[in-house]
Amino acid sequence: MRNHILRLEYLLALYAIASGSLLRHRLRSFLSILGVICGVAAVFATLSIGEGAKREVLAGIRQLGLENIIVRRSQFLNTKTTGGESARNYSNGLQLRDVQLLQGASSAITDVAFLKELQVEFTGMTQEMMPQVVACSSSYFTIHGLTVTRGRMILERDVRLKKKICLLGEGVARGLGSKGTVGNSLRVGEQVFLIVGIVRSAPLKNQESKGGTTLAREVDQMVFLPFGAHDYMKGSQGTGAVAVLDEIVIKLRSGKVAEQIVPLILRTLRLSHNSVRDFQLIVPWQLMYQAKKTQKIFNMVLGTIGAISLLVGGIGIMNVLLAVISERTREIGIRRAVGATRKDIMAQFLAESLLLTVTGGIIGIFAGLACSMLIARFAGWSVAVSLVTVVVPLITSVIVGICAGVYPAVKAAGMDPVQALRSA
């Protein structure tokens, strides 16, 4: 048995034969691989954009906290009531009472935090630099996994005693310079609050790896007061029955129960709000689910385009190879006469098929990179090129090469050498 087929020398010779043959018909070769180029480009784009978009969208959603449900104050959306005025009469917006009701609504709710945004102007600061002042419960920090770089958190006691203290975001502290350090006091409106801590604005990656959650707001540019301490400020609404909250964050035992808890929350709030829909629910778990679904559809569309292109491309290559074989029947006869086996002939045409598709694959990867960069630019998504996004299209093109090449190669190998030599 001769096993020259595995020798490097032989493989190089096959490569030389294949590339020579393909270069002799450059235009035909190029046209035949267009389909493969498109297909591989689509596969590459699917993988790279899909991966990039997934990372970005999911990171954004995760920032909200997958086990949280966020209730936001909104313009009421009650369709039953016609006039805005009459609706407002029935509901006073998000109340502390809602917080209490929600806390006791289900054992799956482990914690509830709340927050009120305050309209405070700081003198001597530009509009962009203007911090957002909020009054919040102490649980707001624990639910969002916020930590301090210096000083301490707002504690339950601070809220209960309405202590005149505050926490600064790192950006605010930086902006204030030496005045923005722990122990100094900050003038908010007419009142003076003691700075007790600086809140860390952790980079995105760390948050993900910790599995912790951070609010999507810019912690960096925020000033936190204990809820109740804002009563001291002139013009602000009290904490009494009419105090309207801007946000309630409900922490669940796990994100998986969100679906069952959402109706419960809606029922609870509908009761206390006299069926006025003056709030909106943000369920990160659902958002993620939807984002993944959108992603899947996107992948399916691009994947289908890729598959069809590859199929058409494969057929194009098969077609060209069949033409090549009938052109080179005499050559097949010559090679067989000097000692080539059927396997040799098969290997030769498979090599040509593979060279075509792999070339198409490599061009396709670059085309796909260009495409995904364009799409990413217009859609505002990021592109993630990894080993997988390069290797998968390459393997795909090899598979297409083998599939498209097998039939022509077998056909060539099956030719009778005498008939091949007799051919014109």
Add this chain to the structure above:
Amino acid sequence: MSLPPIAQLHGVSKNYSLDGRIVEVLRNVDFSVHKGEFVAITGKSGSGKSTLLHICGCLDRPTVGKYLLDGRDVGVLADQQLAGLRQNYVGFVFQDFNLLPYASVYENAALPFLYSTLEEERWKPMVLQALEDVGLSHRMAHRPAALSGGERQRVAIARAVVTDPKLVLADEPTGNLDSVTSRDILALFSSLHKKGATILLVTHDRSVAATASRTVVMCDGTLTEVV
């Protein structure tokens, strides 16, 4: 001649079925070629000369009968083993040269070694020697298209003898050449013969008979020896 023949046909017949009719191309041929012989085959067109040569060269199989190449029964061998025999034991020269048009003279002459396990440093000198023997050492890098008919046939002869085969088969090697060039090519075969090659050559040229050690005539699929 006490040695066993290089090629030995026993009752070989070859049939083709054409539109349901059976065409008998070779009928019960008994024929041997011994080592060192130069045998010329003549005969009418369509009498089956090429078919006989293809069987001797393991390119084709007899329908009936036995063919022994160097004592081995070719009928029992698989396709792959036949290819091995073609690569090692026989060399073909055709009427229309059958060179690869896009390969150089050197590459054409070296073609049989592509399908062998021999190392390049072993076969390269053999290729160079074969090309020198046919007088084409100076044209190695050229394509066949750049050569004259006679030169192309020399390349084909170099390719046929490069593996030092036991049997050289030539099917009307001068059929496409003018008479002067034909004489050169036949002289080349003679010199190969003198160096020890065993040659089986199909020709229409009566004068070749003079060069050959013996001549056989093919007529309607049967062979007759010319004494």
